[in-house]
Amino acid sequence: MSENLLDLFVIGGGINGAGIARDAAGRGLSVMMCEKDDLAQGTSSRSGKLVHGGLRYLEYYEFRLVREALIEREVLLNSAPHIIWPMRFVLPHSPNDRPAWLxxxxxxxxxxxxxxxxxxxxRSLNLARDPEGAPLLDQYKKGFEYSDCWVDDARLVTLNALDAAERxxxxxxxxRCLAAKRLEGKWQITLQDETSGAQRTVLARVLVNAAGPWVLDIVNQVTQTRSSRSVRLVKGSHIIVPKFWEGQQAYLVQNSDKRVIFINPYEGDKALIGTTDIPWQGKAEAVTADDTEQQYLIDVVNRYFKVKLTPSDVITRFSGVRPLFDDGKGNPSAVTRDYVFDLDDQQNAPLLHVFGGKITTFRKLAEHAMQKLAPFFPTMGPNWTRGATLPGGEIANADFEGFLQQVKAQYPWLPQALRKHYARLYGARLSQVVGNSIQIADLGRHFGGLLYEAEVRYLVEKEWAQQAEDVMWRRTKHKLHLSPEQQQAFTQWFDATFVTTSPEPLRVNVG
Structure with a gap:
């Protein structure tokens, strides 16, 4: 059974796919996007969670990429100040590594x-005198402090998908996209619901392959086409430990192998440490962080800090596969983080493959993708995302602290930690989560930490949360603040409330 003809079909619900779907919908095109797992379940929820220019890419003369990313850093900061915020990074200088002048x-x-x-x-730092040097070993005397931005990566994907849906x-x-084939100048696309197994067919004028690490699977198996481009899969792992320093600054340290490691404050009382860069040959969905990588990250931290981490300090660890455009470089750290398109416009049914990219440049990638497809949509709207906000980002002057004060005045009954949690995740959409509540009891069942039933129901109704893990780990990070017993109790409640009562999986289209 076929449906009405779509303008654009996007395969892949990571940051690039969601960004392209949003951009296209905002230009007036009819758009559908599919993702075989949850939104952002792959690479896009397993990043270093930074919107940054990529300081180390300057060593590889990636000046255009760094410049574009630095410009995007402030564009994104203005578009979503609730999930993106400035962070200062302390870079202690080790004379054994790169020279200070460099x-x-x-x-x-x-x-x-x-x-x-x-x-x-x-600014330059005297680590023996400035407070940022207090947690560092005494041998590090000199350092620098610079700016970049933090991002809640999985929420960035969800907000792009939400904006696309509202458009x-x-x-x-x-x-899952099982197959896509050209038929009389159109794409006939066969989809399968991963929960029910039900299949359906849709038709689209243009197909976009934004499957990230699975981009070649789509090329070879789903569309059975060819591409001259390729990707290199690089495994990047992170560990999460209790925060072991005072202050909100992050640290960037250089290891003896010239790699740089980020040590960032995370979720208030924790630290996120990463990442590794290891070629990955297996299936992208099978990637896990291993003990060797964990010890590597611990050793780098212990080389610089007075506190000595051990494996017992690791709360959890995660790993993601980055699909880097294969530019022939041998060293994984030297492989470009730039993106490349491959446009196949045979039989008047265009197919655009997306190779590479990084989370910071997703908006430009989406804009460039639509510019590439412009000849096939002569009446589509112009570029529009640069000055637009993402859902919840409608905050005056992108002033989050000022917004937080408004929330305090509007909801004085909300405890401070919960107020900040809702403001950070939902921004100006916070009122949709709280609803008509006028006291804490109105938020429904309390599952521990800051997790209340009202938030869960919002995430199911508005943000496609279909499993307990979608709520606890990707839409939020409540999992880091709940005991194993609380996690189990929440999962049982969620399954009983939403999964077993729904013969058909939820299909939310807010538009």
Missing amino acids: VRLGLFLYDHLGGRQKLPGT GATILPRT
Whole structure:
């Protein structure tokens, strides 16, 4: 059974697929996007959670990529100040690694390449005197501090999908694209619901392959086409430990192998440490962080900090596969983080493959993708996302602290921690989560930590949460703050409330 002809069908519900679906829907095109798992379940929820220019890419002369990413850093900060915020990074200098003059030169370029406006510039630190040096070993005397931004990566994907849906797109998580073939100048696409097994067929004028690590699977198996491009899969692992320093600053340290490791404050009382760069040959969905990588990250931290981490400090660890465009470089750290398109327009049924990219440049990637497809949609709207906000980002002057004060005045009964949690995740959409509640009891069942029933129901109704893990780990990070017993109790409640009572999986289209 076929449906009405779509303008654009997007395979892949990571940041690039969601960004393209949003951009296209905002130009007036009819759009459908499918994702075989949950939104952002793959690479896009397993990043270092930074919107940054990529300081180390300057060493590889990636000036255009760094400049574009630095410009995007402030564009994104303005578009979603609830899930993206400034962070200061302390870079202690080790004389055994890169020379100080080279680091300072790199930071000078970093400050000036992207037309920085909001973020403060670099400053030199005396680590023996400045408080940022307190947790570091005494041998590190000199350092630098510079600006970048933090991002809640999985929420960034969800908000792009939500914006696309509100502009008319249909978003289908847990829906696999089994096959796509050209038929009389159109794409005939066969989909399968991963929960029920039900299949359906849709027709589209243009197909976009934004499957990330699975991009070649779509090329070879789903569309059975060819591409001259390729990707290299690189495994990046992170560990989460209790936070072991005072202050909100993050740290960037250089290891003896010239790799750099980020040590970032995370979820208030924790630290996120990563990442590794290891070629990955297996299936992308099978990737896990191993003991060797964990010890590597621990050793790097212990080389710089007074507190000595051990494996017993690791709360959890995760790993993701980055699909880097294969530019022939041998060293995984040197492989470009740029993106490349491959447009196949045979039989008047265009197919656009997306190779590579990084979370910071997703908006530009989406814009460039639509520019690439413009000849096939002569009446589509112009570029529009640069000045647009993402759902919840409708905050005056992108001033989150000012917004937080407004929330306090509007909901004085909300405890401070819960108020900040809702403000951070939902921004100006917070009222949709709280609803008509006028006291804490109105939020429904309390599952522990800051997790209440009202938030869960919002995530199911508005943000495609279909499993307990969608709520606890990707839409939020409640899992890090709940005991194993609380997690189990929540999962049992969720399954009984939403899964077993729904013969058909939820298909939310807010448009």
